[in-house]
Amino acid sequence: MHDTPAPLWVFGYGSLIWNPGFPVAERVVARVAGWQRSFCMWSIHHRGTQENPGLVLALDAHPDGWCDGVAFRAAPGTEAATLAMLRERELISSAYLETTVTATARDGRTIQAVVFVIDTAHVQYCGGLTPADQAQIIAGATGGRGHNRDYLWSTVTHLHDLGIADADLDWLADRVRTLSGDTDAQG
Numbered sequence: 001m002h003d004t005p006a007p008l009w010v011f012g013y014g015s016l017i018w019n020p021g022f023p024v025a026e027r028v029v030a031r032v033a034g035w036q037r038s039f040c041m042w043s044i045h046h047r048g049t050q051e052n053p054g055l056v057l058a059l060d061a062h063p064d065g066w067c068d069g070v071a072f073r074a075a076p077g078t079e080a081a082t083l084a085m086l087r088e089r090e091l092i093s094s095a096y097l098e099t100t101v102t103a104t105a106r107d108g109r110t111i112q113a114v115v116f117v118i119d120t121a122h123v124q125y126c127g128g129l130t131p132a133d134q135a136q137i138i139a140g141a142t143g144g145r146g147h148n149r150d151y152l153w154s155t156v157t158h159l160h161d162l163g164i165a166d167a168d169l170d171w172l173a174d175r176v177r178t179l180s181g182d183t184d185a186q187g
Helices: 079-090 131-140 148-161 169-182
Strands: 009-012 024-041 052-072 096-105 110-117
Touching: 009 096, 024 110, 052 096, 052 131, 052 148, 079 096, 079 110, 131 148, 131 169, 148 169
Parallel strands: 009 110
Antiparallel strands: 009 052, 024 052, 024 096, 052 110, 096 110
């Protein structure tokens, strides 16, 4: 994308849900079709390292899939700065591709939103890991923004707060709690 849309809507499905990092004028729970939220990207910066990579969420194309998340409308006048900040944050290793999706808000509105999806040709793509393998990796990885498990638990907690069900992430959070011995952790 080269032009900055106004209004600028951004679709969040992972850490953007609980840490958008830009001034938000409006947020609404929304669904995108044709994509699934998945721990399909190696994290070598934020939640892991080159030596001990973690996993982070990405949208992975799935023709029959869908993902519930949050559509954020950037505050008027901040569109260009918001897009620049998101590109710096999300495109750190070029494993994500910036695209636009059609999101359907819970209130019925149709929203065109910028989103960052996994580049399946990128070396950091790791689609197809079993849930048990994902749990093992997440339980043991730490990167520049902290423990990989905290990223998972924050995402799950905020999805619950928004009334968004994700049984796969719930199972994963429970398994990581068991593996890490942190049975009191939220999420």
